[in-house]
Amino acid sequence: MGKKLVVANWKMHGNMAENKRLLQAYINQLSSLKNTDVVVCVPYPYLAQAQSMLQNTNIAWGAQNLSKDAVGAHTGEVSAAMIKDFGASYVIIGHSERATAYCESDENIATKFVQAQAHGLTPILCVGETLIEREAGVMQMVVGKQLDTIISTYGAAVFAKSVVSYEPIWAIGTGLAASSDQAQSMHEFIRGKVAMLDKEAAASMKILYGGSVNPQNAVQLFVMQDIDGGLVGKCSLNAQEFEQICRVAA
Ligand code: PGA
Numbered sequence: 001m002g003k004k005l006v007v008a009n010w011k012m013h014g015n016m017a018e019n020k021r022l023l024q025a026y027i028n029q030l031s032s033l034k035n036t037d038v039v040v041c042v043p044y045p046y047l048a049q050a051q052s053m054l055q056n057t058n059i060a061w062g063a064q065n066l067s068k069d070a071v072g073a074h075t076g077e078v079s080a081a082m083i084k085d086f087g088a089s090y091v092i093i094g095h096s097e098r099a100t101a102y103c104e105s106d107e108n109i110a111t112k113f114v115q116a117q118a119h120g121l122t123p124i125l126c127v128g129e130t131l132i133e134r135e136a137g138v139m140q141m142v143v144g145k146q147l148d149t150i151i152s153t154y155g156a157a158v159f160a161k162s163v164v165s166y167e168p169i170w171a172i173g174t175g176l177a178a179s180s181d182q183a184q185s186m187h188e189f190i191r192g193k194v195a196m197l198d199k200e201a202a203a204s205m206k207i208l209y210g211g212s213v214n215p216q217n218a219v220q221l222f223v224m225q226d227i228d229g230g231l232v233g234k235c236s237l238n239a240q241e242f243e244q245i246c247r248v249a250a
């Protein structure tokens with residue numbers, strides 16, 4: 001198992017002054033962190049701020065979405081190249097808050113995944129089931145289908161060095177995280193599915209867990225064999241809690 005990865009997902013939070021405080025706290029508290037990669041995914045308007053504060057630190061930055069198109073008449077969209085222009089190295093793709101509220105299809109998500117890679121951004125692909133799907137026992141089928149759209153169009157090799165984040169929808173922002181066994185079992189399924197087609201890709205991809213990660217549950221989650229780190233929403237807005245989560249990973 002390689003280095004762990006902890007990604008902050010600020011969602012639609014922040015302003016120049018608050019971000020400055022939060023990023024400075026991240027920098028101060030995490031500069032001595034070893035063995036863990038840390039990324040903060042900010043709203044688009046703050047990519048420049050993230051770049052100016054985080055360059056030459058051990059913290060990378062990224063965006064929370066990107067356009068499936070490279071360039072053109074797409075009012076309101078932001079391309080991979082534009083994100084890259086601000087020195088970003090990661091981009092979240094297919095977060096359930098977007099998939100449901102903005103009708104993002106699996107096909108669009110697949111296009112975004114390769115669009116990100118084509119521009120040197122590491123995609124953080126979010127997958128996960130609803131509570132109804134879990135209760136019906138079809139969670140692996142649901143997550144499998146989300147991965148299949150990418151695999152059937154672009155092959156399993158595109159998962160090499162990418163990031164997949166298992167985010168059960170019922171665990172996001174609810175305070176009710178998946179248990180370490182529930183998460184491990186899904187992570188094992190995801191890695192196994194890619195490994196059946198491409199062992200190297202499966203070994204080099206990172207699989208994060210996301211959904212109500214906090215400093216307490218991170219202890220149980222991050223020791224599991226196939227959990228390579230976390231995607232952290234709410235607790236990433238609190239520098240102390242975020243630091244604690246990163247220290248657990250390290
Ligand atoms: P949460 O969000 O940590 O607030 O549950 C995680 C996410 O949506 O990425």
